[in-house]
Amino acid sequence: MEKINQLTPKEIRKLIRKGKWDKPTAGLAVGYAQANLVILPQKYAFDFLLFCQRNPKPCPLLEVLEPGVYRTEFLSSDIDIRTDIPRYNIYRKGKLEATLKEIKGLWEKDFVTFLLGCSFSFEEALLRVKIPIRHIEENKNVPMYITNIPCKPAGIFYGPMVVTMRPIPLDKVTRAVQITSRYASVHGMPIHICDPSIIGIKDLRKPDFGDSVTIKEGEVPVFWACGVTPQAVVMKAKPDLCITHKPGHMLISDLLNEELATH
Amino acid sequence: MEKINQLTPKEIRKLIRKGKWDKPTAGLAVGYAQANLVILPQKYAFDFLLFCQRNPKPCPLLEVLEPGVYRTEFLSSDIDIRTDIPRYNIYRKGKLEATLKEIKGLWEKDFVTFLLGCSFSFEEALLRVKIPIRHIEENKNVPMYITNIPCKPAGIFYGPMVVTMRPIPLDKVTRAVQITSRYASVHGMPIHICDPSIIGIKDLRKPDFGDSVTIKEGEVPVFWACGVTPQAVVMKAKPDLCITHKPGHMLISDLLNEELATH
Numbered sequence: 001m002e003k004i005n006q007l008t009p010k011e012i013r014k015l016i017r018k019g020k021w022d023k024p025t026a027g028l029a030v031g032y033a034q035a036n037l038v039i040l041p042q043k044y045a046f047d048f049l050l051f052c053q054r055n056p057k058p059c060p061l062l063e064v065l066e067p068g069v070y071r072t073e074f075l076s077s078d079i080d081i082r083t084d085i086p087r088y089n090i091y092r093k094g095k096l097e098a099t100l101k102e103i104k105g106l107w108e109k110d111f112v113t114f115l116l117g118c119s120f121s122f123e124e125a126l127l128r129v130k131i132p133i134r135h136i137e138e139n140k141n142v143p144m145y146i147t148n149i150p151c152k153p154a155g156i157f158y159g160p161m162v163v164t165m166r167p168i169p170l171d172k173v174t175r176a177v178q179i180t181s182r183y184a185s186v187h188g189m190p191i192h193i194c195d196p197s198i199i200g201i202k203d204l205r206k207p208d209f210g211d212s213v214t215i216k217e218g219e220v221p222v223f224w225a226c227g228v229t230p231q232a233v234v235m236k237a238k239p240d241l242c243i244t245h246k247p248g249h250m251l252i253s254d255l256l257n258e259e260l261a262t263h
Numbered sequence: 264m265e266k267i268n269q270l271t272p273k274e275i276r277k278l279i280r281k282g283k284w285d286k287p288t289a290g291l292a293v294g295y296a297q298a299n300l301v302i303l304p305q306k307y308a309f310d311f312l313l314f315c316q317r318n319p320k321p322c323p324l325l326e327v328l329e330p331g332v333y334r335t336e337f338l339s340s341d342i343d344i345r346t347d348i349p350r351y352n353i354y355r356k357g358k359l360e361a362t363l364k365e366i367k368g369l370w371e372k373d374f375v376t377f378l379l380g381c382s383f384s385f386e387e388a389l390l391r392v393k394i395p396i397r398h399i400e401e402n403k404n405v406p407m408y409i410t411n412i413p414c415k416p417a418g419i420f421y422g423p424m425v426v427t428m429r430p431i432p433l434d435k436v437t438r439a440v441q442i443t444s445r446y447a448s449v450h451g452m453p454i455h456i457c458d459p460s461i462i463g464i465k466d467l468r469k470p471d472f473g474d475s476v477t478i479k480e481g482e483v484p485v486f487w488a489c490g491v492t493p494q495a496v497v498m499k500a501k502p503d504l505c506i507t508h509k510p511g512h513m514l515i516s517d518l519l520n521e522e523l524a525t526h
Contacts, residue, residue, distance in 0.1 A: 042309075045309055046305075046308055046309040046312065049309065049312050049313065049316065050312065050327055050329070053312065053316070053324055053327055054327075061316055064313055064316055064317075066313070066417070066418065073415075152336075154329070155329065181525075181526050182526075184447075184525065262444075262447065262525065262526075263444050263445075263525075263526065
């Protein structure tokens with residue numbers, strides 16, 4: 001096997017397409033944007049698109065494809081949505097039914113594909129100015145928490161916002177706000193700083209998803225809207241069918257993170 | 264009649280609702296965001312929402328209502344979409360059929376309302392830093408041009424981008440870019456600066472809509488995506504029915520322009 005973290009997005013997708021890579025994509029194609037995947041039958045598509053429009057922080061849309069279309073235009077001209085993601089989760093009526101390496105056999109003409117921004121993009125920007133990312137340092141998954149902040153409902157979709165937490169040194173908090181504000185299409189600026197109880201988080205040591213990380217003296221917890229929110233919301237609405245990526249097993253695009261910056 | 268330009272948004276909407284104001288809204292409720300209106304039957308709603316998602320500069324969504332809903336939440340809790348706009352244009356199969364003062368009698372349970380940002384908001388921000396707005400100085404309508412820049416199509420909707428032009432003194436062009444970049448939800452930064460022929464405009468003295476304005480020595484034409492684009496595109500697609508505001512006769516919201524700034 002080639003050294004995968006030296007390959008281009010196109011080369012990595014080729015390996016994935018051939019079934020030769022079905023592991024997480026963190027650390028691959030550094031500098032390029034990765035995307036969350038949600039596929040829904042057309043009858044749910046307006047409601048979900050409206051949900052994303054109303055909740056741009058947890059659900060930042062990078063690209064939405066027309067019914068039946070499995071080729072992207074904006075993220076790359078060389079992506080097949082049915083084969084280019086390492087692992088797919090198949091949910092029926094909100095229940096995980098299977099995890100597959102490709103979904104060609106399941107594809108239907110009325111499937112609408114939604115691709116959403118991923119915080120990997122802004123983490124790279126934070127690291128570039130030497131703001132530490134604790135879960136990367138500790139080789140863990142980012143800690144995620146269910147908050148008491150309700151998303152704005154749309155049609156059948158509703159639920160609380162899920163957030164990620166990164167401990168930030170006090171003297172770098174404003175810089176972290178400033179930098180992540182540039183990346184509205186990958187969750188953007190934090191939604192909360194400091195006291196977790198205000199957003200309904202009882203114990204930072206017990207995340208609802210991912211791993212607990214160390215908060216050092218002189219650091220404050222900073223919270224960003226999380227891409228798990230749309231998946232949690234979709235699962236709650238229990239559509240007949242929903243296909244997502246397996247968490248951490250993202251779509252790797254040809255877009256540079258910098259191309260997503262708004263200013 | 265009270266001096267209307269001293270009234271609050273709520274007071275002005277009350278006059279409009281009673282049929283006592285059916286004129287343009289430029290200059291009213293200064294500091295508050297005004298919105299473009301597009302109402303479509305539900306069968307066209309996904310395509311149009313997708314069109315706006317793909318073309319955020321000409322079609323910046325402020326709020327989208329669920330099918331049948333005529334009360335806003337984000338723009339104000341005191342708006343009735345059927346009565347609170349001074350003049351409505353009723354289009355059937357792309358043809359203007361009537362211009363009405365209210366649409367209660369036409370309202371259907373499957374109508375989906377789209378409210379889009381308006382450049383009045385960023386003009387206020389430019390004026391605050393003493394960047395002149397020529398069409399306001401000359402008491403004219405902003406000049407608008409059909410470009411050769413194609414919008415990204417979505418479903419039945421397609422067409423060229425329409426732009427507005429404002430002559431800006433050379434030494435203030437970068438400041439104008441910087442300031443309007445803050446207002447992504449009201450068309451944002453310019454899409455082109457200088458040579459109009461590059462975007463397919465043959466003669467600046469002959470705008471496709473609105474009025475021609477003076478370009479003084481030492482000024483360059485600066486072009487922004489225009490809210491006429493979605494209406495032009497909808498008319499081209501010839502849906503059975505589409506209701507819009509009459510150009511210039513906008514919805515006045517309770518949101519301050521500053522609340523729309525992204526950074």
